[in-house]
Amino acid sequence: AQTVRLADYRPPNYLIDHVDLTFELAARGTRVESSLTVRRNGSHDESLWLDGDELTLESIELDGKPLAAEQVEERDNGLSISGLPDRCTLTMVCRVDPVDNTKLDGLYQSSGNFCTQCEPEGFRRITFFPDRPDVLSRYRVTLIADKASCPVLLSNGNPVESRDLEDGRHLAVWDDPHPKPSYLFALVAGDLKSIHDQFTTASGRTIDLGIYVEPHNIDRCDHAMRSLIKSMAWDEETYGREYDLDVFNIVAVDDFNMGAMENKGLNIFNSKFILARSETATDHDYEGIESVVAHEYFHNWSGNRVTCRDWFQLSLKEGFTVFRDQEFSADMGSRAVKRIEEVNLLRQVQFPEDAGPQAHPVQPKEYEQINNFYTATVYNKGAEVVRMWHNLLGWETFRRGTDRYFERFDGQAVTIEDFIDTMAEQADFDTAQFRRWYDRAGTPIVHVKKRIEGNDLVVDFRQEIPAVAGQEDDAPFLIPLGIAAFDRDGKPVSLSGPDRNGEPQTTLVLSKTEESRRFTLPAGAGLPVLSLNRGFTAPVKVEHDYDATDLALLAGSDTDEFNRWDAYQRLVLLTLVERIHQAEEQGDWPESGLPEGLSAAFGRLLHSAVSTQGGADPRFVAECLTLPSENYIAEQFHQDVPVDAIHRARVELREQLANEWSQTLVLAFEKLAVDGEYRFDGVDVGRRALRAQVLGYLNALDHPAWRRLAVEQLEEADNMTERFNALTALSLRASDERDQALEAFAEEWKDDPLVMDKWLALRARMVEPDDAETLAALEAHPAFSIRNPNRVRALVGTFSRGNPVAFHASTGSGYRWVADKIIEIDGFNPQIAARMATVFSRWRRYDGGRADRMRGELERMLDRRDCSTDLAEIAGKALK
Numbered sequence: 084a085q086t087v088r089l090a091d092y093r094p095p096n097y098l099i100d101h102v103d104l105t106f107e108l109a110a111r112g113t114r115v116e117s118s119l120t121v122r123r124n125g126s127h128d129e130s131l132w133l134d135g136d137e138l139t140l141e142s143i144e145l146d147g148k149p150l151a152a153e154q155v156e157e158r159d160n161g162l163s164i165s166g167l168p169d170r171c172t173l174t175m176v177c178r179v180d181p182v183d184n185t186k187l188d189g190l191y192q193s194s195g196n197f198c199t200q201c202e203p204e205g206f207r208r209i210t211f212f213p214d215r216p217d218v219l220s221r222y223r224v225t226l227i228a229d230k231a232s233c234p235v236l237l238s239n240g241n242p243v244e245s246r247d248l249e250d251g252r253h254l255a256v257w258d259d260p261h262p263k264p265s266y267l268f269a270l271v272a273g274d275l276k277s278i279h280d281q282f283t284t285a286s287g288r289t290i291d292l293g294i295y296v297e298p299h300n301i302d303r304c305d306h307a308m309r310s311l312i313k314s315m316a317w318d319e320e321t322y323g324r325e326y327d328l329d330v331f332n333i334v335a336v337d338d339f340n341m342g343a344m345e346n347k348g349l350n351i352f353n354s355k356f357i358l359a360r361s362e363t364a365t366d367h368d369y370e371g372i373e374s375v376v377a378h379e380y381f382h383n384w385s386g387n388r389v390t391c392r393d394w395f396q397l398s399l400k401e402g403f404t405v406f407r408d409q410e411f412s413a414d415m416g417s418r419a420v421k422r423i424e425e426v427n428l429l430r431q432v433q434f435p436e437d438a439g440p441q442a443h444p445v446q447p448k449e450y451e452q453i454n455n456f457y458t459a460t461v462y463n464k465g466a467e468v469v470r471m472w473h474n475l476l477g478w479e480t481f482r483r484g485t486d487r488y489f490e491r492f493d494g495q496a497v498t499i500e501d502f503i504d505t506m507a508e509q510a511d512f513d514t515a516q517f518r519r520w521y522d523r524a525g526t527p528i529v530h531v532k533k534r535i536e537g538n539d540l541v542v543d544f545r546q547e548i549p550a551v552a553g554q555e556d557d558a559p560f561l562i563p564l565g566i567a568a569f570d571r572d573g574k575p576v577s578l579s580g581p582d583r584n585g586e587p588q589t590t591l592v593l594s595k596t597e598e599s600r601r602f603t604l605p606a607g608a609g610l611p612v613l614s615l616n617r618g619f620t621a622p623v624k625v626e627h628d629y630d631a632t633d634l635a636l637l638a639g640s641d642t643d644e645f646n647r648w649d650a651y652q653r654l655v656l657l658t659l660v661e662r663i664h665q666a667e668e669q670g671d672w673p674e675s676g677l678p679e680g681l682s683a684a685f686g687r688l689l690h691s692a693v694s695t696q697g698g699a700d701p702r703f704v705a706e707c708l709t710l711p712s713e714n715y716i717a718e719q720f721h722q723d724v725p726v727d728a729i730h731r732a733r734v735e736l737r738e739q740l741a742n743e744w745s746q747t748l749v750l751a752f753e754k755l756a757v758d759g760e761y762r763f764d765g766v767d768v769g770r771r772a773l774r775a776q777v778l779g780y781l782n783a784l785d786h787p788a789w790r791r792l793a794v795e796q797l798e799e800a801d802n803m804t805e806r807f808n809a810l811t812a813l814s815l816r817a818s819d820e821r822d823q824a825l826e827a828f829a830e831e832w833k834d835d836p837l838v839m840d841k842w843l844a845l846r847a848r849m850v851e852p853d854d855a856e857t858l859a860a861l862e863a864h865p866a867f868s869i870r871n872p873n874r875v876r877a878l879v880g881t882f883s884r885g886n887p888v889a890f891h892a893s894t895g896s897g898y899r900w901v902a903d904k905i906i907e908i909d910g911f912n913p914q915i916a917a918r919m920a921t922v923f924s925r926w927r928r929y930d931g932g933r934a935d936r937m938r939g940e941l942e943r944m945l946d947r948r949d950c951s952t953d954l955a956e957i958a959g960k961a962l963k
């Protein structure tokens with residue numbers, strides 16, 4: 084495959100000011116007529132290049148006359164047109180087949196309705212066009228379709244006309260006054276029902292809002308509509324950004340490669356991120372919907388009004404918009420819990436990505452297939468970098484910077500450099516060094532040591548910059564590091580000096596490979612315990628010689644909630660890793676009791692959540708009590724990941740904690756019961772979350788009474804959150820109750836694909852190593868379809884990422900099954916196949932037998948004549 088390089092960027096040699104499109108929609112042969120007003124950009128006599136993919140060109144005219152044959156050269160990826168005047172109109176007719184479009188990219192059908200996905204390079208699958216984000220055009224779109232089967236006809240912008248035609252068809256015209264790149268084009272046509280509301284903007288304009296879904300889902304749209312209205316208000320209040328069309332429409336479809344798409348005025352969503360009612364969706368689903376609706380809406384400014392010059396700038400819109408949606412969610416719910424979730428994702432997905440063969444900078448320098456770069460690095464590390472701008476500048480200065488950015492670049496396709504320059508104008512620190520966050524892959528490690536000199540606390544910092552992605556330099560980063568100190572009684576020790584009101588926290592800005600900071604302590608103070616990277620001020624790993632006592636102290640006393648959680652998690656990790664090492668050294672499993680400090684910290688947390696006076700937020704406690712995932716524990720081992728020992732140690736610790744605290748757990752289970760009708764609000768969500776943890780711990784024990792608690796909750800609860808939490812708790816151990824419950828659940832929800840995805844995912848987590856029969860049964864289950872990305876993520880994705888012992892079964896059976904699926908999927912949807920394949924990337928970290936088998940599967944995926952460029956890039960990099 085061809086490598087695309089940032090260094091090769093050239094501005095477009097022709098611009099397209101207006102695009103007029105007419106679609107005659109038909110399943111097997113949609114006719115697309117396009118009329119492009121072409122303008123030479125600069126002075127040159129080069130040809131015009133129009134991208135095209137799987138299109139049939141029926142005709143092409145220049146200013147109303149057929150083009151001379153020698154002027155057009157058709158290649159398999161587009162058209163080259165020579166001899167054009169400075170300005171002209173090109174008119175083309177193409178045919179596309181939406182039914183055969185199994186890639187879900189371009190114009191395709193989902194549940195019989197027409198829809199589109201154009202980011203990043205799908206528009207070229209609809210008509211020939213310079214399909215690059217720096218060509219901005221005004222679009223006018225006419226949709227013609229059979230009125231009975233396609234009563235709804237939607238596109239970008241404002242509706243300007245609609246009428247019936249004589250042959251049973253009807254027509255609608257949409258006009259988008261805002262110039263946009265082709266990746267933001269969208270149309271939807273089909274038999275859909277809708278709910279409507281209105282939003283009045285700060286300047287008094289009324290916007291008509293619509294959410295369109297398949298008719299049977301019409302009772303599941305209210306939460307998404309509320310989320311949209313909240314997002315519109317928040318973006319006005321927080322960033323001063325007002326909506327800019329008369330209508331804003333959302334459509335939910337079942338077949339979708341990602342979460343959602345921010346097409347101008349017509350967002351298209353994976354139905355998973357729109358549809359919710361309490362009987363079928365969990366609190367987690369409600370939160371996902373709120374944040375994805377917000378994310379796509381926020382793109383209207385960060386992405387659409389100010390867009391990307393080329394795809395190397397993807398994080399310009401994605402990193403910034405993720406930061407914006409994170410802050411929105413923090414404002415809607417618990418800030419600390421939101422931060423914990425963000426850091427969990429970063430540590431469990433982005434850090435591993437940044438340490439393996441797919442590592443790349445936030446601004447990548449080259450790619451083979453851009454679809455492979457919609458990554459946690461571009462999105463989530465990108466958001467962390469924006470967060471550092473925000474923290475370093477302070478909110479008001481940051482907001483001045485974003486105002487300036489939107490004002491200066493409105494209607495333009497720009498670069499990450501443009502964002503940095505605008506922010507740098509506001510900054511009083513070395514922004515050149517800060518730029519490394521965009522250019523250098525890998526997660527910096529900050530080693531921290533402390534000592535006492537006289538009355539001074541001296542803290543030494545050393546930055547370690549790992550060599551990844553062919554980048555070997557070790558120049559230091561600019562790292563804002565929140566830090567505080569606590570004495571042995573858990574009381575804050577001021578590090579900021581007497582002039583800062585004795586505030587416990589300060590933020591250091593580290594900029595050298597090695598540097599020390601000196602703090603004067605009160606006379607007689609001993610060596611305090613350090614709380615580092617508070618609130619996760621920088622996306623780094625912090626290495627510090629914490630012992631269990633330090634961590635227990637911070638878990639109980641740190642004034643930063645995020646770091647309280649982090650200390651507790653580190654304490655758990657310390658215990659688990661010690662046990663695993665011990666087992667390795669001894670050659671068999673050690674008899675270890677529950678460590679005193681950890682047990683006490685667990686009990687304290689649990690008590691704090693159920694105490695009647697000034698208790699802790701149950702949601703926060705639930706996050707603390709959630710044991711680190713097996714994959715995250717695996718990250719603590721750089722070589723020969725002890726897959727089975729990790730599983731065993733985690734299961735054992737869960738049982739020990741449950742055993743020790745069973746009475747308190749039962750008490751908490753009773754006290755946390757939520758009365759009344761389901762409400763999606765902070766208090767109830769928190770209680771349900773902690774109650775789920777509690778029920779999980781209890782069911783880690785083999786006891787019929789705790790199973791009965793789960794069965795009762797499953798049968799009596801009126802909402803999916805509690806019902807599914809109960810089923811999950813039951814799934815932890817084999818039992819008759821578990822098997823009956825799983826079967827009954829599947830029977831009850833067999834006609835609801837989104838609920839069945841939860842069931843498939845749960846079943847995928849339960850598969851035992853080498854249980855080929857169960858895998859075959861799940862694959863053959865009517866709820867599964869290999870053609871639908873949500874089903875694939877639920878079964879294949881969860882098996883490979885959420886069930887490490889079975890995926891990494893030493894016989895290689897798990898690898899083989901997943902690779903078989905990937906190869907099959909690659910035949911019709913390469914984007915999804917490539918995403919699934921990243922789970923094989925870090926094969927070198929496993930022991931010889933496993934590593935050989937994983938490598939073998941990567942080779943099998945790659946060594947096929949018809950391996951897609953998407954999958955070839957992922958597998959090829961993994962094997963290098």
Ligand code: HT7
Binds near residue numbers: 203339340345378
């Ligand atoms: N900007 C979108 C990214 C995207 C996408 C969405 C749906 C299907 C395929 C896609 N490829 C890229 C989603 C977002 O970040 O908002």
Ligand code: ZN
Binds near residue numbers: 382
């Ligand atoms: Zn986005």
